[in-house]
Amino acid sequence: MFTVIGKPKATIHRDIEALAGQYDDVVIDGPPRVYDVTRSVAAACDIVVIPVQPSPYDVWAAKEIVDLVQEAMHFKENLQTFFLISRKVSNTAIGRDVKDALAGYPIPLLEVSIGHRIAFAESAGHGQTVLETLPKGAAAKEIRGLAQSLRKRYGKESVVRHKTRA
Numbered sequence: 001m002f003t004v005i006g007k008p009k010a011t012i013h014r015d016i017e018a019l020a021g022q023y024d025d026v027v028i029d030g031p032p033r034v035y036d037v038t039r040s041v042a043a044a045c046d047i048v049v050i051p052v053q054p055s056p057y058d059v060w061a062a063k064e065i066v067d068l069v070q071e072a073m074h075f076k077e078n079l080q081t082f083f084l085i086s087r088k089v090s091n092t093a094i095g096r097d098v099k100d101a102l103a104g105y106p107i108p109l110l111e112v113s114i115g116h117r118i119a120f121a122e123s124a125g126h127g128q129t130v131l132e133t134l135p136k137g138a139a140a141k142e143i144r145g146l147a148q149s150l151r152k153r154y155g156k157e158s159v160v161r162h163k164t165r166a
């Protein structure tokens with residue numbers, strides 16, 4: 001479905017143009033903590049998405065990356081940054097609390113979220129994504145919704161509609 005390369009180097013912001021050349025979209029999976037590579041990734045991106053699980057530990061841990069992204073915004077005016085709630089369990093108090101806690105950061109929360117779903121691990125076990133194993137399932141729907149939400153933010157909404165139909 002897509003090409004994957006490993007490039008854990010702090011030169012991604014310089015290399016991205018040549019790497020991205022022939023693709024519509026590039027997704028960079030950042031490292032878990034803030035290192036030079038993360039700084040380079042932020043400089044390479046149009047949109048930074050910070051996934052946060054509904055737990056105070058994740059909310060506290062986000063501070064480090066929020067600081068880094070804000071630093072990147074100083075020299076990259078058009079950089080957009082969002083929180084994304086991931087592994088959400090519907091209708092729990094902690095789910096509501098995490099929204100309140102994130103409101104303390106100067107970064108908006110995406111309107112879509114990703115639920116805690118076994119389908120993600122199961123599809124990975126088959127070397128596939130949920131779009132392949134359960135294309136009509138709730139997990140695939142969430143992923144398509146996330147893609148659409150992000151593309152909307154840099155004017156590519158129509159492309160997503162086209163691809164979703166295909």
Ligand SMILES: Nc1ncnc2c1ncn2[C@@H]1O[C@H](COP(=O)(O)OP(=O)(O)OP(=O)(O)O)[C@@H](O)[C@H]1O
Binds near residue numbers: 086087088120121
């Ligand atoms: N939405 C979800 N529902 C259920 N399980 C999930 C979900 N997202 C992630 N997981 C599980 O959590 C584990 C860690 O996921 P993942 O590797 O995506 O996290 P990560 O934050 O990128 O970790 P790392 O910091 O190591 O890169 C995996 O076992 C994965 O299957």
Ligand SMILES: [Mg+2]
Binds near residue numbers: 029030031032
């Ligand atoms: Mg990871």
